[in-house]
Amino acid sequence: MRRPAGNQAAGIIEPVEVKPALQPSQGRFYLYFTVFVSGMTSLAVEFLASRLLGDVFGSSNLVWACIIGLILIYLTLGYFLGGRWADRSPTLRTFYGILAWGALSIGLVPVVAHPILRLSANAFDQLQMGILFGSFAAVLILFIIPVTLLGTASPFAIRLAIGNPEEAGRVSGRIYAISTLGSFLGTFLPVLLFIPLIGTYRSFILFSAAQMAVALAGLWAARGWQEVRWYLWMPLALALFAWVGTAGPLKASTGQVYETESAYNYIQVIQQKGYTYLRLNDGQGIHSVYNPKVLNYNGPWEQVLVAPFFNPAPFDLKNVQRMAILGLAAGTTARQATAVYGPIPIDGFEIDPKIVAVGRKYFDMNEPNLNVIVQDGRWGLDHSPYRYQVISVDAYRPPYIPWQMTTREFFQLVYQHLTDDGAMAINVGRAPGDRQLLDSLASTIHSVFPSVYIIDLPNTFNSIIFATRTPTVQENLLYNLRDLIQSKSAPPLLVQAMEVAATNLKPVPAGGVVFTDDLAPVEWITNRMMVQFVLSGGVEELQ
Numbered sequence: 001m002r003r004p005a006g007n008q009a010a011g012i013i014e015p016v017e018v019k020p021a022l023q024p025s026q027g028r029f030y031l032y033f034t035v036f037v038s039g040m041t042s043l044a045v046e047f048l049a050s051r052l053l054g055d056v057f058g059s060s061n062l063v064w065a066c067i068i069g070l071i072l073i074y075l076t077l078g079y080f081l082g083g084r085w086a087d088r089s090p091t092l093r094t095f096y097g098i099l100a101w102g103a104l105s106i107g108l109v110p111v112v113a114h115p116i117l118r119l120s121a122n123a124f125d126q127l128q129m130g131i132l133f134g135s136f137a138a139v140l141i142l143f144i145i146p147v148t149l150l151g152t153a154s155p156f157a158i159r160l161a162i163g164n165p166e167e168a169g170r171v172s173g174r175i176y177a178i179s180t181l182g183s184f185l186g187t188f189l190p191v192l193l194f195i196p197l198i199g200t201y202r203s204f205i206l207f208s209a210a211q212m213a214v215a216l217a218g219l220w221a222a223r224g225w226q227e228v229r230w231y232l233w234m235p236l237a238l239a240l241f242a243w244v245g246t247a248g249p250l251k252a253s254t255g256q257v258y259e260t261e262s263a264y265n266y267i268q269v270i271q272q273k274g275y276t277y278l279r280l281n282d283g284q285g286i287h288s289v290y291n292p293k294v295l296n297y298n299g300p301w302e303q304v305l306v307a308p309f310f311n312p313a314p315f316d317l318k319n320v321q322r323m324a325i326l327g328l329a330a331g332t333t334a335r336q337a338t339a340v341y342g343p344i345p346i347d348g349f350e351i352d353p354k355i356v357a358v359g360r361k362y363f364d365m366n367e368p369n370l371n372v373i374v375q376d377g378r379w380g381l382d383h384s385p386y387r388y389q390v391i392s393v394d395a396y397r398p399p400y401i402p403w404q405m406t407t408r409e410f411f412q413l414v415y416q417h418l419t420d421d422g423a424m425a426i427n428v429g430r431a432p433g434d435r436q437l438l439d440s441l442a443s444t445i446h447s448v449f450p451s452v453y454i455i456d457l458p459n460t461f462n463s464i465i466f467a468t469r470t471p472t473v474q475e476n477l478l479y480n481l482r483d484l485i486q487s488k489s490a491p492p493l494l495v496q497a498m499e500v501a502a503t504n505l506k507p508v509p510a511g512g513v514v515f516t517d518d519l520a521p522v523e524w525i526t527n528r529m530m531v532q533f534v535l536s537g538g539v540e541e542l543q
Contacts, residue, residue, distance in 0.1 A: 039182030078151015102149030288330030326377030331365030443512030
């Protein structure tokens with residue numbers, strides 16, 4: 001280093017000559033690779049955290065907000081500590097040692113989280129809110145160590161890579177760019193590849209092993225085997241985590257016969273008293289039900305059959321020639337529709353192929369007239385060449401209905417794919433005393449369809465909104481029901497569903513918010529509804 005001289009009296013200090021900390025031949029390229037893997041791992045951990053918690057607590061945006069917010073706080077802490085740590089001990093030994101410990105703590109997460117989440121799943125089934133909130137917080141706290149340690153990577157790497165102040169900006173930008181590219185990869189790998197292939201818990205172990213391998217190889221290159229030997233117990237511990245921590249089912253619900261994970265959902269099949277149930281994610285909604293000897297499940301599925309009978313009486317069953325189901329799940333509605341309308345072509349849109357596989361295996365979803373289309377419902381309907389007499393919309397991921405299926409533009413699409421005597425049925429959730437979401441959806445649908453009707457399903461938090469393509473009146477349903485009863489040949493399931501609909505009709509509200517593709521605050525309304533429901537003691541009333 002050269003002392004300032006000459007111009008010092010004038011207040012000017014000459015540039016300091018500093019030898020670069022790392023030349024390319026000394027490991028700078030490997031340092032960049034390490035930053036890339038650390039960036040990939042940090043984003044992968046964030047997405048794995050969302051799935052780990054989503055399997056039990058659901059995928060609401062409240063859960064996402066908690067996960068993203070705390071992960072960002074942990075990364076912020078890591079950036080701060082990484083900079084201070086690098087200034088105090090700017091060595092490769094310290095750098096790779098930190099990342100090795102970070103990798104180990106990632107592998108520890110599923111081991112510790114597994115029993116907590118099993119307890120949470122049981123508490124969720126019984127709506128024990130105290131245990132739920134406590135376990136949710138506990139699992140989030142588990143991530144403070146691995147994410148914070150991963151957050152130290154970029155500032156520490158910058159400190160090691162910069163030797164000449166003149167290249168500080170270039171090196172810093174390069175490291176953050178490489179880290180961001182790694183984060184880009186870490187965004188897609190868990191969701192599209194590893195979670196569907198090996199599950200959430202083993203994905204944690206996989207990314208932990210990758211990060212650990214990079215850290216130990218860096219230690220070996222910098223310090224030799226004498227240094228690495230002190231860390232050799234870590235891979236052994238990680239192997240133990242993989243064997244112990246990922247054993248057993250994610251949940252242990254009564255009657256559980258199958259569980260799996262897909263790119264979209266945690267999927268659970270429950271069998272109790274002769275009935276088979278499909279539950280997804282938090283398990284608070286029954287998405288499909290099956291009993292080979294029963295057709296009426298007193299739920300939203302059979303209400304879809306009622307939709308065309310708001311047309312003028314007498315409406316002939318034979319008028320229903322084709323049907324579309326957006327949100328097929330495991331095929332309950334398709335089975336009921338086939339029993340009532342006969343083997344009409346049914347286009348069932350389901351975005352999750354693993355749900356389709358479960359439907360075929362456990363729910364006998366093998367009707368020859370059912371055309372399963374593995375696509376997003378809105379996109380699939382938009383590209384369908386057909387018009388339908390009945391379109392069912394039931395794509396809930398409790399407690400949220402996908403916002404893109406709540407807008408005026410979406411309902412215009414539905415309208416265009418209905419025949420002149422066609423009708424739509426959409427399943428909507430609500431809370432006691434809070435019908436804002438229901439009212440807004442009804443107003444949005446009414447901005448497209450001339451006639452709209454609402455029924456509240458008894459003993460549930462579900463309502464069904466019906467809409468007809470041509471103007472109709474409520475009395476048509478009563479007249480059609482009378483004709484069916486008098487005919488004495490109508491399918492019993494249809495008569496039962498129409499009786500429930502006729503006795504539970506509600507007034508259609510006026511003046512609700514109209515949702516559009518530009519502005520559809522569905523999540524905001526649902527969040528407020530959920531919070532008010534819990535604070536009002538509604539959960540306790542359910543128990």
